[in-house]
Amino acid sequence: MNKVDKSKKTVSSDGDALTCDSSLVHLEQVRQVQSEIVTTEKAQQMAQFFGAMADPHRLKLLSALVKAELCVCDLAAVVKMSESAVSHQLRLLRNLRLVKHRREGRNVYYSLADAHIANLYREVAEHLDEA
């Protein structure tokens, strides 16, 4: 990842160097856009977040939690997965702060971390219904 080219053509005009495999069609525009796009760190952070939503099983879990706070074994029954698999997925969602949990006796109850998650979920669901 983050391939560094070995002695490719190097174009530079007034600032930092800009390397590429072949020719650039719009040098100035590229320099401009390059300074405006998201940083690598932010992109990784966003990718991690979207990645959490990029699995059918996790989406089902989230859509269940939109409706109610549920414990692990109930969630497993709802989405028809093993409790172990559910637990693994919930840990992932927990680490990214998409869900929160609370213990009550021997049960652990999960719920959505905040309203944003439900909103995002709904937006994408609606977006895909349009086309």
Next chain:
Amino acid sequence: MNKVDKSKKTVSSDGDALTCDSSLVHLEQVRQVQSEIVTTEKAQQMAQFFGAMADPHRLKLLSALVKAELCVCDLAAVVKMSESAVSHQLRLLRNLRLVKHRREGRNVYYSLADAHIANLYREVAEHLDEA
């Protein structure tokens, strides 16, 4: 995937059967939620969409396209990837209708398919800035 359990405990009260590995804590609530969650097909569709956004390189490409319509070699320069890798990623984004393209001479120019994409992008970016 979609594991089907072999002779686990089966709980049923008034409608279709509900199987699970262990006990259910809240049978009625589970039945209720189960009827309300997203369908498997919709979940897969949504997962595919989120999956498209779940990669730092693709997010950089999208964030560049928020700023301007660009051809492949320019995009490759902006995000510092090989043109081949960019082309592969653009095809993925194209297939999921996140971007559209148009040919002009030997160049192919890409742009965002619609405003939703930019909005979603912005929302998540802002959401992550809060915490």
Next chain:
DNA sequence: TATTCATCTGAATAGACATTCAAGCTTAAA
């Protein structure tokens, strides 16, 4: 028409990820 540029494509390799299985921990009940 031959050549070159811009882009695309398929196969192959390497890395990431989800489920399963077996075992561990915590809490409540016996």
Next chain:
DNA sequence: TTTAAGCTTGAATGTCTATTCAGATGAATA
């Protein structure tokens, strides 16, 4: 203080995914 329920965890396995590389296409230029 045993025993069991509910949940978590780590390792292993199989699957998916991204890049690279080599080669093919399509359009413009010589």
